[in-house]
Amino acid sequence: MCLQINRSVVYLVVAGAMFLGASSAQGIPPLQLYLEGATYDTETETWVLVMPGFSDGETFRLWALGNIVGPGGHGPLESVRLSVAYAAVDVAPIITFTPSTTGGYGGWLDPTTPDVPTFIQTVTDGSAPALGVLGDQGSLPSHGIFGPGTYWQEFGLGHFGETTSSVADVIGEFPVDPSETGGHINVYEISVLAESDMILHFDLYDTLYSTNHAKFAPFSHDAEIVPLPGAALLAMTGLGLAGIIRRRLP
DSSP, rough: OOOOOOOOOOOOOOBBBEEOOOOOOOOOOSSEEEEOOOOEEETEEEEOOOOOOSOOOOOEEEEEESSSSSSHHHHHHOEEEEEEEEEEEEEEEEEEEEEEEOGGGGGGOOOOOOOEEEEEEEEEESSOOOOTSSSOOBBOOOTTTSSSTTTEEEEEEOOOOOOOOOEEEOOTTTSSOOEEEEEEEEEEEEEEEEESSSSSEEEEEETTTTTOEEEEOOGGGGGEEOSSSSHHHHHOOOOSSSHHHHHOOO
């Protein structure tokens, strides 16, 4: 049965990723996420992207960036995974990934087109994604997102080991001058089919190939589509207004 989609605002949230623990002051995070065309809000330390609903096939472009041997890089990244979280719904959204490249956007070069992500699972029990290839390194901190009332889907992005792409810390400013190489970038054009508009929150995490160390989102690397004022915003729970406030508490 074809799903009907409201034409109000769709809300997206994205988190970047890095090592479990602090990175070098001069280093570039091993993993980051970026929404193409987003604006960084320095007060909330959040990438902000505003777009209409997906009813006419509107799409957005998501970048998953890996620092392999650039400043602060520590080698290939194994079993990179992406979770897409949203408030509990009766019918799960259908999320479609179309592999792409940077296309030279902002001077960024990425010579390869990634494989289509592999769907791993849908989780509805209030838990957070497991870290480590074998799920043996604990769970991603909830950071005001995961918990009761939150569902999420997980996708496998594969192995990040190419070193021919641009690399830089994209948080706070983009496009920054990609003066370094040694990175791996996967770009996806994403469409969503859902019964109604919703917040989508993205987290990127994996295991460092050489040391089996888990990495997860530094919360200052968040990004989101800002809800417009009105009944739709006030009605949101879980990943809605309450979730945004929780994530911004010190």
